[in-house]
Amino acid sequence: MEAVQKHKKWINVALALAGIGLVFYYAVCGESCSYLRGELFGIDLKYTGILFMAALIALSLARQELLLFFAVAAATGAEIFLVGFQVRNDTFCPYCLMFGVTVLLLFLLNLDPSRKKLAGLSIVLGFFLFWLFFEGSVIPMYAVL
Numbered sequence: 001m002e003a004v005q006k007h008k009k010w011i012n013v014a015l016a017l018a019g020i021g022l023v024f025y026y027a028v029c030g031e032s033c034s035y036l037r038g039e040l041f042g043i044d045l046k047y048t049g050i051l052f053m054a055a056l057i058a059l060s061l062a063r064q065e066l067l068l069f070f071a072v073a074a075a076t077g078a079e080i081f082l083v084g085f086q087v088r089n090d091t092f093c094p095y096c097l098m099f100g101v102t103v104l105l106l107f108l109l110n111l112d113p114s115r116k117k118l119a120g121l122s123i124v125l126g127f128f129l130f131w132l133f134f135e136g137s138v139i140p141m142y143a144v145l
Contacts (some may be wrong), residue, residue, distance in 0.1 A: 011109060012060035012068065014126065017103040023049045026095035036093045037083070038136040040129075044144025064076040065110070072106040073119045079103050081134065089138045123127060 018137050023046050038045040050077065059068040079100040111119065 008109060009060050009063065012106060013057050013113065015102055015106050016056040016060070016108070019053040019099055020050055022099050025038075026093070026099075027072055034058045035090075036086075036091055036096065036136075036138055038134060040135075042135075045078065068140050069110045069112060070122050072103060072110055073122030074126030074129070077105045077123035077128075078130045080123070081127050081130040085134070085136050091138045102115060 026046065040048050052071070056068060056071060059071065070104055082096065086096065
């Protein structure tokens with residue numbers, strides 16, 4: 001565990017780069033998840049995910065641990081909402097789910113037990129921001145073709 005803490009900054013960067021890679025792969029795949037769409041504030045979630053992970057890289061490199069923790073906790077709440085969206089629609093995207101796992105790993109890596117209240121508040125905030133501003137759709141495969 002000590003080794004993880006020693007290299008936390010670079011593990012954060014590596015996980016964020018993996019998240020960006022997942023989004024790029026999802027964007028070019030065109031088969032498995034082409035029927036699942038989502039936007040936040042009118043911006044496609046693919047771009048939101050890339051910008052979010054790039055921001056995490058910047059926060060990690062700048063050693064802004066509190067902002068990084070707040071961001072990954074809020075993203076955890078958002079991912080809870082997005083997984084719920086997939087469950088409600090009985091439509092699952094492996095790339096989206098792996099992105100969610102990446103966010104969860106980032107949250108666990110940066111979890112500070114002394115910040116439980118901030119974690120809970122941030123998770124709830126992320127969930128409700130997506131509940132209010134997320135627009136998603138599930139398009140049948142025959143409509144995509």
